[in-house]
Amino acid sequence: APDFLHEEMALAALEAGKAVYLEKPMAITIKGCDKILETAARTKSKLYLGHNMRHFPSILKMKELIDAGAIGNVQAVWCRHFISYGGDAYFKDWHSERKYSTGLLLQKGAHDIDVIHWLAGAYTRRVVGMGRLSVYDKCKRRDDSDPKGFALKHCFSDFWNNFWPPKSQDKMSKRIDIEDHTMIMMQLENGIQATYMQCHYTPDCCRNYTFIGDEGRLENIGDSGNCKILLYNQRDTEFMKGDVVYNLREISGSHGGADPRIVAEFVNFARGEGKATTSPIAAREAVATGFLGTESLRNGSVPMDVPPPEKKIQRYFDKA
Numbered sequence: 454a455p456d457f458l459h460e461e462m463a464l465a466a467l468e469a470g471k472a473v474y475l476e477k478p479m480a481i482t483i484k485g486c487d488k489i490l491e492t493a494a495r496t497k498s499k500l501y502l503g504h505n506m507r508h509f510p511s512i513l514k515m516k517e518l519i520d521a522g523a524i525g526n527v528q529a530v531w532c533r534h535f536i537s538y539g540g541d542a543y544f545k546d547w548h549s550e551r552k553y554s555t556g557l558l559l560q561k562g563a564h565d566i567d568v569i570h571w572l573a574g575a576y577t578r579r580v581v582g583m584g585r586l587s588v589y590d591k592c593k594r595r596d597d598s599d600p601k602g603f604a605l606k607h608c609f610s611d612f613w614n615n616f617w618p619p620k621s622q623d624k625m626s627k628r629i630d631i632e633d634h635t636m637i638m639m640q641l642e643n644g645i646q647a648t649y650m651q652c653h654y655t656p657d658c659c660r661n662y663t664f665i666g667d668e669g670r671l672e673n674i675g676d677s678g679n680c681k682i683l684l685y686n687q688r689d690t691e692f693m694k695g696d697v698v699y700n701l702r703e704i705s706g707s708h709g710g711a712d713p714r715i716v717a718e719f720v721n722f723a724r725g726e727g728k729a730t731t732s733p734i735a736a737r738e739a740v741a742t743g744f745l746g747t748e749s750l751r752n753g754s755v756p757m758d759v760p761p762p763e764k765k766i767q768r769y770f771d772k773a
Contacts, residue, residue: 456560457553460485463500467492472499472723474716478563479736481555483744483760486737490762493733494769501719501729502736506564507571508711508718510701511673514682515664516572518671518699523684525668530573530647532565533661539633539653540622544589549626558584558635558651558750559743565649565660566639567739572664575643576738577759582750584635588654593623619654637746677709734770737762 454462460480466473467489479502480486493500506512519527536542543561547553554560570576616622636650660676669686672695679702683695690696704710721727738759745757761767 455547455553456481457547460489463489464492467496467498467500470496470498472501474501474503474719475736476503477567477736478559478740478743479733480740481553481559481744483737483741486740487762487766490733490737490766490770494766499723500733501722502731502733503715503719504564504567504731504736504739505708505711505715506568507730508714509677509709510704511676511680511682511709512568512572514699514701515662515671515673518682518684519572519664519666523669524664524666524671524686527573527645527664527666529665530569530645531663531665532569532647532649534562534565534649534651535655535657535659535661536561536651536653537655537658540589540592540616540619540625543631543653544592544622544625544629544633545595546626549629549631551630554631555744556631556635556747557653558582558632558637558747559740562635562637562649562651562743562746563736563739565651565662566742567735568662569639569647569649570641570735570738570742572662573641573643573645573647575641575645576735576761577639577647577742578642578761579640579756579758580637580742580746580749581754581756582635582637582746582748583754584632584750586629586632587634588619589622589625589633590629591620592625594625594627617656632750635746635750637742637749639742639746677711678703732770733773734762734767 456478463473463475543557634652639647662673664671672683674681682699684697685695687696706713722729741759745759749755749757
């Protein structure tokens with residue numbers, strides 16, 4: 454289901470008493486997220502959020518090392534997100550219009566913001582954003598004979614056609630009013646500061662996280678499959694070498710093996726047989742940060758304060 458229907462469909466299912474698996478982003482506005490949370494709490498229907506990166510082996514390994522104190526106390530977090538297929542996947546269908554997606558800082562970035570919050574142990578309370586539409590507005594658009602609006606056939610037929618350079622893309626949406634590169638700075642409530650950068654016209658494709666503590670640094674090279682985690686904990690270690698290297702092997706299943714794990718966890722959660730690794734509150738906070746980061750970048754990079762959910766809603770899901 455496209456993002457702008459998540460709210461409507463989730464509300465209907467929750468009102469019907471169903472256990473709901475809701476993909477990220479939870480909704481495309483903070484208000485939409487809060488309506489979903491309120492409805493789930495009122496109806497006591499089970500709500501599970503599909504933030505499958507919480508099941509990526511690379512993310513789990515970094516969390517394990519951070520929780521074990523491998524880099525001391527985390528002080529700063531950086532994430533660079535390179536998206537080589539951005540022109541194919543997000544600028545040829547409904548994603549390209551902010552009324553359907555808010556923007557890719559929310560739509561795509563919800564994953565990474567959630568990972569930053571989870572591993573840093575706190576949510577963003579102030580955010581500042583920058584970004585613009587710099588490349589894909591210059592590409593050839595679809596003509597009037599092509600379907601308008603939901604042209605997913607263009608996205609998936611061209612997905613791996615390896616358009617290069619980016620401005621060789623064609624059949625772009627007739628309306629593009631979102632950004633193709635964005636960046637935000639986040640002040641977390643526990644004092645940690647973080648930055649997230651996203652670009653949709655890079656030649657390569659990867660999420661690169663760096664967690665810096667007062668006793669070391671962690672960095673991933675690759676985020677799924679045969680990837681590695683580098684731990685730096687000695688002075689003057691050679692860049693991209695690491696003092697300790699954790700080589701992770703590819704596991705079966707889509708999204709780096711995360712999808713089978715998250716589906717199995719949801720089934721157990723729906724049966725009342727286990728707790729969820731993902732969190733409705735965390736999903737709301739990821740959307741809130743992405744939403745207000747987008748508001749910031751579209752309004753002169755003014756700082757935006759991120760409002761927390763209502764305390765009674767927070768308490769309900771803390772017990773759920």
